[in-house]
Each structure stands twice: as structure tokens, then as C-alpha cells.
Amino acid sequence: MTHKPNNRDAKRERFAPSASPAAGPGRKRVLIIAAVALAMIALGAVAVLAVPRGGTPETPTVVGGPAPIAATLFHDPYPVVVADNGSVRLLVSEFADGQARHYTYMHAEQPIEFFVVQSSDGVIRAAFNACDDCYPAKRGYIQDGDDMVCILCGNRFPTDQINIERGGCNPAPLHRAIVGELVVIRVSDLVAGADFF
Numbered sequence: 001m002t003h004k005p006n007n008r009d010a011k012r013e014r015f016a017p018s019a020s021p022a023a024g025p026g027r028k029r030v031l032i033i034a035a036v037a038l039a040m041i042a043l044g045a046v047a048v049l050a051v052p053r054g055g056t057p058e059t060p061t062v063v064g065g066p067a068p069i070a071a072t073l074f075h076d077p078y079p080v081v082v083a084d085n086g087s088v089r090l091l092v093s094e095f096a097d098g099q100a101r102h103y104t105y106m107h108a109e110q111p112i113e114f115f116v117v118q119s120s121d122g123v124i125r126a127a128f129n130a131c132d133d134c135y136p137a138k139r140g141y142i143q144d145g146d147d148m149v150c151i152l153c154g155n156r157f158p159t160d161q162i163n164i165e166r167g168g169c170n171p172a173p174l175h176r177a178i179v180g181e182l183v184v185i186r187v188s189d190l191v192a193g194a195d196f197f
Helices: 007-015 023-050 187-191
Strands: 063-066 079-081 087-091 101-107 110-118 124-128 141-144 147-150 156-158 177-179 182-186
Touching (some): 087 187, 101 187, 110 187, 124 182, 182 187
Parallel strands (some): 079 101
Antiparallel strands (some): 063 079, 087 182, 101 110, 110 124
8 A cells, every 4th residue: 555645744845854965055054144143133132222211421311201290380391301321411502592491300200300501601501490598489490581580589690690609599500511512410419409399
């Protein structure tokens, strides 16, 4: 009695590895190339995932949507900045127009507000959106020309005095550094102002 191949046997023969010498090395070469390609893709994915949200120290921090809540009253929440390697980084070029920009850093669930402005003397300055006197009222500051104005008491502070004048109703100074094309603010300095909010 002779054995008739069924469909299953035919498929096995069709997909079985070839025993011919020419097919062996070619198949190995394809498998090696595929393995190398997969390894390169995996290494690329690891490299991308290893870069923190803010990128490298030479790139700016992610500035996201509005904070879940505002730390001060009578305005929409300011954009959230995300720290990278212990610092917030903002592009110097963002402040060339002399307009103050307010931001929120979220420390756990507590918003900490600050602003950055380039004053008329060309210096980029930063301060908390609060002061030693008026902070319990949670009003903060708005810009009017070259002045920052306390929303509670109306006192005006020239932008070229921010980070210089301290105490009273002056905007509470926030340490910042200019590193290349970036304004760098350490998280530890931001968190030091948490009691204002």
C-alpha cells in the first residue's frame, strides 16, 4: 500500500527548510541582517526613551497646557513647566519682546507661579508671582509697560529692579541663570517659594 500525501504533508514539504547547500548560507545571512536591524531599532528606542521630557541640557523644558489650578486668583491657570534633571529651561529668545510670561511649576499637587521678563536694560529676570507683604491675598502681578504691578495694592516695580530690590511688595526674587540660549531655574529654588502659594 502506498502512502498518498495529504494537504498537511504538502504544506509541510512546501515550508520545510531546504536542504540544498545554496539555500543554507543565504538564509543565515538574511537572519543575521534581520537580527542586526532589530537590535538597532531596539537600541534607538532605548536612546529615545532615555532622553528626559525636557531633552538634553541644551534644549528647553517642555511647556505644557495650563496648570490644573491657579495658585493666585482672578486669572486662568498659567502654562505648566516640567523640570528636567532638576531644572526648568526656557528659551532666552522667548523674552526678547520685553513681555513678562507667567508659568506654573507643579510641586506634587501644589502650583508655584513665577514670571520671567527681559527688562529694558536687556537682562532676563525672574520672580515669584508673589511678594513678602501681599502674598496671603493671592493676587500676584501684571505687567504695565516696563513695570510689574501688584494687583492687590497697585504698587509699581520697574522690571530692571526685579531680582535686585527685595522685601516688602517687591516681586520675590527667583534665582535664574543664563546658560547659552537658555534661562535655567533650579527646582530647588522654585520649591523654596512654595510658602507664597
